[in-house]
Amino acid sequence: MPSFTPNTRGVCATPHIYADGLNAGLKTNGNNDLAFIYSDVVCEVAALFTTNKMLAAPLQHAKAKGKIKSNFILVNSKNANAVTGTKGIADIDTIMEQLQAHFGGKLVSPLMSSTGVIGVYLPIEKIVAGAKRFDLTRQEPMNAAHAIMTTDKFSKTIAFDVTCDDGSVFHIGAMAKGAGMINPAMATMLCFITTDINLPQEQVQTILTRVNHTTFNAASVDGDTSTNDTVFVFNTRQSSATDASAFEAALYKVMYFLARELVRDGEGSTKLIDYRVIGAANDREAEIVAKMMSNSLLIKTALYGEDPNWGRIAMSVGASGVACQESTLTIRYNDVVLLDKGINRFDALLEKRAAAVMKLPAFTVEVDLGMGNGTFTAFGCDLNHEYITINADYRT
Amino acid sequence: MPSFTPNTRGVCATPHIYADGLNAGLKTNGNNDLAFIYSDVVCEVAALFTTNKMLAAPLQHAKAKGKIKSNFILVNSKNANAVTGTKGIADIDTIMEQLQAHFGGKLVSPLMSSTGVIGVYLPIEKIVAGAKRFDLTRQEPMNAAHAIMTTDKFSKTIAFDVTCDDGSVFHIGAMAKGAGMINPAMATMLCFITTDINLPQEQVQTILTRVNHTTFNAASVDGDTSTNDTVFVFNTRQSSATDASAFEAALYKVMYFLARELVRDGEGSTKLIDYRVIGAANDREAEIVAKMMSNSLLIKTALYGEDPNWGRIAMSVGASGVACQESTLTIRYNDVVLLDKGINRFDALLEKRAAAVMKLPAFTVEVDLGMGNGTFTAFGCDLNHEYITINADYRT
Numbered sequence: 001m002p003s004f005t006p007n008t009r010g011v012c013a014t015p016h017i018y019a020d021g022l023n024a025g026l027k028t029n030g031n032n033d034l035a036f037i038y039s040d041v042v043c044e045v046a047a048l049f050t051t052n053k054m055l056a057a058p059l060q061h062a063k064a065k066g067k068i069k070s071n072f073i074l075v076n077s078k079n080a081n082a083v084t085g086t087k088g089i090a091d092i093d094t095i096m097e098q099l100q101a102h103f104g105g106k107l108v109s110p111l112m113s114s115t116g117v118i119g120v121y122l123p124i125e126k127i128v129a130g131a132k133r134f135d136l137t138r139q140e141p142m143n144a145a146h147a148i149m150t151t152d153k154f155s156k157t158i159a160f161d162v163t164c165d166d167g168s169v170f171h172i173g174a175m176a177k178g179a180g181m182i183n184p185a186m187a188t189m190l191c192f193i194t195t196d197i198n199l200p201q202e203q204v205q206t207i208l209t210r211v212n213h214t215t216f217n218a219a220s221v222d223g224d225t226s227t228n229d230t231v232f233v234f235n236t237r238q239s240s241a242t243d244a245s246a247f248e249a250a251l252y253k254v255m256y257f258l259a260r261e262l263v264r265d266g267e268g269s270t271k272l273i274d275y276r277v278i279g280a281a282n283d284r285e286a287e288i289v290a291k292m293m294s295n296s297l298l299i300k301t302a303l304y305g306e307d308p309n310w311g312r313i314a315m316s317v318g319a320s321g322v323a324c325q326e327s328t329l330t331i332r333y334n335d336v337v338l339l340d341k342g343i344n345r346f347d348a349l350l351e352k353r354a355a356a357v358m359k360l361p362a363f364t365v366e367v368d369l370g371m372g373n374g375t376f377t378a379f380g381c382d383l384n385h386e387y388i389t390i391n392a393d394y395r396t
Numbered sequence: 397m398p399s400f401t402p403n404t405r406g407v408c409a410t411p412h413i414y415a416d417g418l419n420a421g422l423k424t425n426g427n428n429d430l431a432f433i434y435s436d437v438v439c440e441v442a443a444l445f446t447t448n449k450m451l452a453a454p455l456q457h458a459k460a461k462g463k464i465k466s467n468f469i470l471v472n473s474k475n476a477n478a479v480t481g482t483k484g485i486a487d488i489d490t491i492m493e494q495l496q497a498h499f500g501g502k503l504v505s506p507l508m509s510s511t512g513v514i515g516v517y518l519p520i521e522k523i524v525a526g527a528k529r530f531d532l533t534r535q536e537p538m539n540a541a542h543a544i545m546t547t548d549k550f551s552k553t554i555a556f557d558v559t560c561d562d563g564s565v566f567h568i569g570a571m572a573k574g575a576g577m578i579n580p581a582m583a584t585m586l587c588f589i590t591t592d593i594n595l596p597q598e599q600v601q602t603i604l605t606r607v608n609h610t611t612f613n614a615a616s617v618d619g620d621t622s623t624n625d626t627v628f629v630f631n632t633r634q635s636s637a638t639d640a641s642a643f644e645a646a647l648y649k650v651m652y653f654l655a656r657e658l659v660r661d662g663e664g665s666t667k668l669i670d671y672r673v674i675g676a677a678n679d680r681e682a683e684i685v686a687k688m689m690s691n692s693l694l695i696k697t698a699l700y701g702e703d704p705n706w707g708r709i710a711m712s713v714g715a716s717g718v719a720c721q722e723s724t725l726t727i728r729y730n731d732v733v734l735l736d737k738g739i740n741r742f743d744a745l746l747e748k749r750a751a752a753v754m755k756l757p758a759f760t761v762e763v764d765l766g767m768g769n770g771t772f773t774a775f776g777c778d779l780n781h782e783y784i785t786i787n788a789d790y791r792t
Binding site: 119 | 480
């Protein structure tokens, strides 16, 4: 078994990687809004992009490269550069040409990533002026992690040194942003991962896609799917480690942690819920039910009210359309069984015990369909007044 | 063209039909919670039921009858009799046996309909005691309409006398309830329609199913699908009118009005939005986009904030997965064009005009995909603090 030693170096946990963040004037409160990640060796980049068909300009720009080898990404918050047409893509090239001149031609196939309001052109001058203030030899991963936040209340980073069974060592570090417009339809946010595992690009891409399915794609805050969602894995390939299963375990640890952090920070979220579905006819049907529950407004508001109204769970299971029936349905909140193969166990004592579970900051709603062996766990949060307040006038 | 004369007689607009409502003690505030509809001739009953697989007991009870001929339905609010197993169904028979004895055997294949909390057994004694107080010769349709309300703020009824081109006359009257757990997946609420059109049961059923597609099934408040949704058409067949197209026009008028009333009364709703999609590859894809928008939390909260953040409309169109592209996408709020075939027309003046549209109690968000001739209109509302307040602790 590989051993994992956590550290606080974020995306800079991987040698050769530099990162920083600053305020370029996009956020009017002075908070960081512009970040870079730079590598002094060229990286192989594995990537996942949103399934939203209104693909934002930076994603179109990156996808046009095909297999990506790059050593630089510029990330801004407050403006998504989405639904901005061909101008949105040209703006990225304009920015990168000016930065290339400024940084003495050091940038290899530079990338950009953006998050914020849709349908507004990038403030090119502010961004270029801000980026020119960057020092590519600085390692300030927390500054970078703060710069990519929008409605996030806290930054999200994680990093490990990983020692494989053969004694070889590799590194993995990551930062992510996301709190709203979170829905399981790819990787519902921005996530930047750095590593030095010595595995070929195709293999990293395959592992990334597989791990994404049960991590970011299992997360939902509001069921809305961003135009900008991206996961990038920048791989320097500078370590001697070639243990693919250790890398997959490490990537899972990183992405599972960050996916749940997104939901824990879901706009207004006060609770993190694992919707665990077992006993479905197959894994795909379990996934459908788990995601249906995690997106139900009536379940989310009952969670906020700490009301053990398990009838809404049964409603959502039935609405999912998968193979299910009342007589085999079991519903648990942690270890408290509320419906037992269709038999209602609810009484005053059980209601009190269920309500106590619901007061926890994190718990599991488990649904056993009693139809087969399919399982899936989705991550969701509650819905409350703060979500409304945040989103009623997001642009101002 | 048939002529429609509106009246205020609700479900009692059809001769031979009686209805009333009272408080049987389910609602503790003294409001009506129990209603009946009775006909002194036996009706042919057309019906639609929820697609939710956790079918509530009254729906299982009614479906077991096959083709329904009945002259009586008892409706209660505050308890859905859903996820109550075989006891839930037996409870209905128990109630009806006692009422049959009380009403001297007048009831033919009596039906029941319930709405309210899921997973709680019916309070049989309260319901029977309440129903025994009914006088089957009373015509108090507004008492009945009030008795079926749950979180509804206002009752929903409509009625017409219809004169066909050949001079024959028929009647149609209806009441509906619904404000939350509203999603287009059948008829997302309870609706009781009475008529005396002289058309066979099968034909009424076919017309009902067709009309439902663009009325109740186009409505969404919260994207959650009830276990109890039902539409019943009680047909005395006592009129001489046999004009099927006049009946379809009348049924459409009734169901269109009630579907939009449900959404206008959506929990916390302050606005009624028609999401009109045109230019889709086909009608089915237009429907997918229209419903996607009507269920998007980010669109709903922007509507509440009266923020013309049309980027969220583009986001939702792209997330729907149907054939679409930025370069042919047009977005209008009433007559204000915000995105014109991918070109952003947004400026300070346009934002002011769009914001003015958004202050209206009802308006149209029109999306032209520019891909074909498919069209569909869905009905939706905004999402705000009151929805959260209503649903955080619905049971108390």
